[in-house]
Amino acid sequence: MFVVTEHSPGQVSARILGPYALESQVTLLRGRLGLDDPLLLRYGRWLATLAGMADNRLSDPVIGLGLNDPRGARYFGNLGFSLMQKQPVIDVIGRRIWPTLALTLWSVGIMVPVALVLGVVAGVAEGRVADRVISGATMVLTSLPEFVTGVVLLMVFTGWLRLLPGVSTLDPGDRWSVGAQMVMPVTVLAVASGSYVARIVRASVADTMRRPFVRAARMKGLSQRSVILRHVLRNALIAPVTVILLQINWILTGVVVVESIFAYPGLGALLLQAALFGDLYLVQALTMLALSVAVLTQIAGDLAYRWLDPRIGR
Amino acid sequence: MIAGYDLGGRRAARGRWAVRSGLGILIFWALVAAFAPLIAPYAPSAIDFAAAADPRPSAVHPLGTDLLGRDLLSRLIWGARTTFAVVPLALGAAFVVGIAAGAVAGYFGGWTDAVISRASDVMLAFPALILYVILITARGPSLSNIVIAVTLAYAPGVARLCRAQVLALRGLDYVRAAEARGEPAWSIIIAEILPNARGPLLVDLALRAGYTVILVGTLGFLGLGLPPPTPDWGGMVVEGSGMMAVYWHMALFPCIAISSVVIACNLLADGLREARP
Numbered sequence: 001m002f003v004v005t006e007h008s009p010g011q012v013s014a015r016i017l018g019p020y021a022l023e024s025q026v027t028l029l030r031g032r033l034g035l036d037d038p039l040l041l042r043y044g045r046w047l048a049t050l051a052g053m054a055d056n057r058l059s060d061p062v063i064g065l066g067l068n069d070p071r072g073a074r075y076f077g078n079l080g081f082s083l084m085q086k087q088p089v090i091d092v093i094g095r096r097i098w099p100t101l102a103l104t105l106w107s108v109g110i111m112v113p114v115a116l117v118l119g120v121v122a123g124v125a126e127g128r129v130a131d132r133v134i135s136g137a138t139m140v141l142t143s144l145p146e147f148v149t150g151v152v153l154l155m156v157f158t159g160w161l162r163l164l165p166g167v168s169t170l171d172p173g174d175r176w177s178v179g180a181q182m183v184m185p186v187t188v189l190a191v192a193s194g195s196y197v198a199r200i201v202r203a204s205v206a207d208t209m210r211r212p213f214v215r216a217a218r219m220k221g222l223s224q225r226s227v228i229l230r231h232v233l234r235n236a237l238i239a240p241v242t243v244i245l246l247q248i249n250w251i252l253t254g255v256v257v258v259e260s261i262f263a264y265p266g267l268g269a270l271l272l273q274a275a276l277f278g279d280l281y282l283v284q285a286l287t288m289l290a291l292s293v294a295v296l297t298q299i300a301g302d303l304a305y306r307w308l309d310p311r312i313g314r
Numbered sequence: 315m316i317a318g319y320d321l322g323g324r325r326a327a328r329g330r331w332a333v334r335s336g337l338g339i340l341i342f343w344a345l346v347a348a349f350a351p352l353i354a355p356y357a358p359s360a361i362d363f364a365a366a367a368d369p370r371p372s373a374v375h376p377l378g379t380d381l382l383g384r385d386l387l388s389r390l391i392w393g394a395r396t397t398f399a400v401v402p403l404a405l406g407a408a409f410v411v412g413i414a415a416g417a418v419a420g421y422f423g424g425w426t427d428a429v430i431s432r433a434s435d436v437m438l439a440f441p442a443l444i445l446y447v448i449l450i451t452a453r454g455p456s457l458s459n460i461v462i463a464v465t466l467a468y469a470p471g472v473a474r475l476c477r478a479q480v481l482a483l484r485g486l487d488y489v490r491a492a493e494a495r496g497e498p499a500w501s502i503i504i505a506e507i508l509p510n511a512r513g514p515l516l517v518d519l520a521l522r523a524g525y526t527v528i529l530v531g532t533l534g535f536l537g538l539g540l541p542p543p544t545p546d547w548g549g550m551v552v553e554g555s556g557m558m559a560v561y562w563h564m565a566l567f568p569c570i571a572i573s574s575v576v577i578a579c580n581l582l583a584d585g586l587r588e589a590r591p
Contacts, residue, residue, distance in 0.1 A: 127324060139584065143576040145528040147535040147548070148569040151555050155566065159558050253443040257532055261555075272536055275447040283451045287444050294439040 052076035080281035084274060089285045093267065099170055100266035103258070104251055106186045111194035112244060116237075119201025123236065124228055126206040135202065141195035146254045150188045150261040157184065168262040185262045189254050193247045201240045208236040238308045245301035252290050325588050332585030336520070339578035343571075346391055347398035356385040358392035358545040369561055378563045380553055386564065390571055392545040397575065400457065400540075401526045404464035409519060411465055412472025417503045419473065420480030431477070434470030442467030442529050446538065455538050460530065468522050475518055479511035517586045524579030531572045547572045 048054035052075050071078075071088070079089035122134035141149075158166040165174070168181035208214065209232060217227045255268035263269070267286060274282040346353065356362075365375055366383030377386040419430035446463035453459060483489060484507060492502045533539040534548020547568040554564025 139580055140573075140577060143524060143580050144573050145531050145535075145576070147532060147551060148573055151551055151558065151565050151569055154555070155558050155562055159562065249439070249441045253441045253532070256443060256447075257536065260536055271444075271447060272538075275451050276537065278451060280451055283447065287448050290441070290444050291439060294441065298439050 049074075049078050049080070050076075052078060056080060079285040082274070082279055082282040084277045084279040084282065089282050092270070092282065093285060093289070096265060096267050096270050099264060100255060100259070100268060103182070103185055103189065103264065103266060104255060106182065107189035107193070108251070110186065111190040111197065114190075115194040115197035116201055116240075119198040119240070120205050120228075120233065120236075122198070122202040123205025124209065124232070126202075126209065131202070131206075134198070138195040138198045138202075141191055142199060144192075146188055146192045146257040147261060149191055150184070150258060153184050153188060154261070166262075168264045170265055181262075185258045185264050188258050188261070189251065192254050193250050196250070197240065197244055197247060200243045201237070204239045205232060205236040208232050211235075238305065241308060242301040242305045245297045245304060248297040249294055252294060329585045329588030332581045333589055334585075336578045336581030336583075336585060339574055340582070343394050343575055343578075344398055347394040350391050350395050354385075354388040354391040356388040358389050359384060359543055360388075369564070371563055377567050378561070380550070380564055381557060381561075386550075386567055389545040389550060390547070390567060393547045393550060393568065393571070396540065396544055396546045397527060397530060397572075400460060400530050401523060403457075404461045404530075405468075405519070405523055405526050407461050408465045408468040408522070409472055409515075412469035413476045413508070413515070415469065416473035416476025417480050417508065420477035421484055421499060421503055421507070427477070430473065434473045437466060437470040438474070440467055442525075443532065446533065450538060455533075455540070457540060460533065460539070464526055464529065468526075472515070472518060472522070475514060476511065479514060480507055483507050483510055513586075517583050520579050520583035520586060524576045524583070527572065527575050527579065 045054060049056050055074050056078050077090045079093075081087065082089050082092045085092055118134050118138065122131040122138075125131045144152075154166055157164040164183055165176040165181050168185050170178055170181055172178060174181065214227060214231055217231045218224075222230075252268075255266065256272055257268070258264065259266045259269035260272050267289070271283065271286045271290075273279075274286065362375070362379060362383040362385065364383070365372070365379040365385075366381065369375075369379040369381060369383065371378040375385050375387065377390065379385055380389070415430050415434065419427040442463055445466050446459065449459045449463055480503070489502060489506050492506050497505075530539065531548035531551070534546040534550075535552045537549075537552065539546055539548060550568035551565050551572075554561070554566075554568065558565050
């Protein structure tokens with residue numbers, strides 16, 4: 001990713017200086033920032049700056065970009081400057097990360113139990129009315145892009161019923177409470193990922209129900225309830241746990257969309273603005289952050305799978 | 315009898331129904347896209363100033379117009395063209411790369427497999443939208459960047475699936491026989507192995523087609539897609555959503571169009587999965 005954003009040194013310095021810069025200025029900055037050095041060296045420098053072991057050349061007063069960091073040019077977590085907001089990236093992210101965390105945690109917290117229950121109910125009743133209704137509904141919901149769910153909810157609850165606010169800036173002085181502002185963003189995100197999880201759980205439960213050991217447990221005379229709770233679920237929920245963790249990929253995308261629809265003051269909307277502005281240090285930091293989250297959850301998913309399924313070698 | 319004992323036949327029947335309805339919707343939209351110039355009542359950018367004053371659906375404009383007075387039905391029809399050009403292009407690239415990489419990894423094994431598999435494991439973590447955002451920061455929004463982002467995001471998953479299929483097939487007798495006849499590896503992969511791996515790959519294709527329609531719509535919605543005069547469903551939703559409280563039709567109809575295509579793809583995927591045991 002570093003490779004893609006910084007592949008052309010001329011563009012980097014042109015982006016920093018904006019559209020009205022002279023060619024000579026661009027070339028000068030290119031030299032001052034060491035943009036013509038080999039890529040690996042520049043990546044090493046970026047890492048060293050982040051770790052607080054090297055100066056951030058952007059805040060060098062000789063260059064005179066007017067980018068000042070109260071912490072100085074060398075500190076841990078130095079990710080450069082947001083060109084859009086003329087502030088250190090770390091401060092910008094620090095301000096915006098909490099709303100995004102709240103949004104994702106609320107949606108996951110609501111989505112997981114609901115999706116599990118729906119999936120198990122449908123899977124156990126495979127082919128019957130409850131299954132048809134749940135399967136049909138989750139199939140349609142999983143097909144709706146987040147922006148469609150968002151726009152339709154806005155039409156109904158803001159435009160028509162006037163029950164919920166149309167923007168969620170989380171401003172405490174707003175006439176809507178912060179809780180009311182959270183309802184729709186959380187719902188949209190939860191619906192998008194929850195319908196998918198419910199489908200996976202259903203497929204896994206239905207598949208397990210057809211396996212011979214379930215029939216054996218029934219023939220032992222165990223009640224339906226204990227067959228399902230003790231035998232089916234234990235086996236059927238292994239795969240979905242990994243899927244839930246891998247949902248983070250969808251959620252990362254969903255966060256960008258949902259935050260943009262509702263003007264929510266989080267990292268997703270920030271990433272979009274930064275990308276459209278060409279604020280490359282901010283985009284770099286945000287995408288690195290998103291990728292670290294994605295990779296970490298993927299590793300967590302693999303570990304969870306190993307831990308839950310004794311058949312896979314440790 | 316144990317509940318669900320006789321599900322085999324009924325599942326297959328439901329699967330066939332799902333395949334038919336999914337295909338039906340997709341063919342409908344594909345025809346609309348193909349014959350857009352013939353069926354669209356107006357040009358997609360033609361402005362009707364009289365209608366702009368009252369954009370609601372009327373006899374002249376059955377689905378109404380947008381705020382500029384452009385006929386919504388015509389823009390929907392032309393928008394189908396955008397979707398049905400961008401999505402197959404991007405998906406095609408992703409599947410060609412993914413199948414090639416997966417087949418090579420599965421067939422040759424050894425270090426080839428190790429390199430391809432590790433690389434795709436890493437790439438699997440990248441969400442497509444994030445990839446695209448990185449690409450446009452560096453190179454600006456464009457069709458080729460959409461194709462690159464979709465390929466980078468989806469090819470690893472396709473490769474993983476294809477590799478598993480090839481691994482399962484390559485030990486079979488007819489593959490051994492082809493090897494004994496001295497056929498070159500590429501011809502064995504293309505003529506003997508891939509045709510038999512098509513089932514799961516088709517299901518995956520249908521699923522990813524749905525994701526790609528969502529992704530392309532989302533890019534349009536976020537203003538990251540193709541430039542504005544192109545009639546694009548996602549872009550139409552965002553243009554209409556500003557006036558949602560008054561003129562609900564502007565955002566609703568493109569929403570329905572996008573959703574119907576994604577639902578069709580998912581029906582197709584579900585149906586293909588259930589129809590073949």
